[in-house]
């Protein structure tokens with residue numbers, strides 16, 4: 001019998017088959033970017049971009065993404081689409097993958113709220129607490145002062161009660177350990193070693209139980225070997241391509257009908273081909289205004305139960 005908990009790369013003696021199945025979330029939450037801005041540098045992509053946001057493009061790009069999710073809700077392929085208003089002074093709140101980590105434990109909806117690295121972003125968290133309270137979630141706040149940035153650093157292994165968790169920039173090992181207990185899941189920490197890949201969702205995209213695409217330079221050697229132990233196919237993506245196009249911030253969704261769709265920033269032909277070869281219908285969108293802030297498709301939504 002496999003016991004859920006945190007397993008460092010050197011402690012992985014289990015097989016993927018040992019981990020129980022877990023349903024994936026089909027509710028989408030987005031945050032309106034009315035207050036989106038770049039006023040300081042929180043990651044290398046933001047350097048020199050302060051004040052350089054075209055607000056009309058911001059709204060258009062965000063709306064196109066919103067409309068895609070709405071279409072799938074209308075087709076009964078996703079369960080729901082919710083929108084939170086932004087908050088004045090919370091210029092990064094549109095990146096709603098970061099403030100929380102929802103899951104189900106023994107059938108109960110649970111969520112771990114984040115300890116965000118930057119004080120301006122910590123102010124975003126209460127609005128999410130309110131949202132999950134409304135949905136009837138059991139809410140966990142961390143006792144540790146260590147960092148945790150939600151779904152930005154915790155990526156679901158498709159179909160399994162298993163998370164891959166990036167640490168080193170926005171999330172710490174203590175944060176991961178405490179969160180894992182609340183989630184009742186197996187969690188494998190991965191050390192992120194490059195500033196450009198400051199969240200796991202910038203460099204790691206699982207495509208199925210067996211296959212993941214990633215940027216190898218983002219991880220230390222031990223972490224890479226852990227990934228290779230569990231995934232049968234590991235598809236490397238060129239570092240320059242990942243940095244320039246945010247292709248590894250794509251979102252893959254397995255819809256209610258079983259159809260697989262992927263949303264991705266426009267312009268990464270090789271990644272689009274990999275997605276198609278793995279059974280995904282690819283939807284390209286433009287997120288250029290948000291890339292100036294270091295985020296793209298994956299960061300701009302939260303999947304919840």
Ligand code: ARG
Nearest residue numbers: 042095097152199293295299
């Ligand atoms: N400007 C934001 C920050 O640095 C971008 C967050 C992007 N989110 C993500 N999940 N990668 O905090």
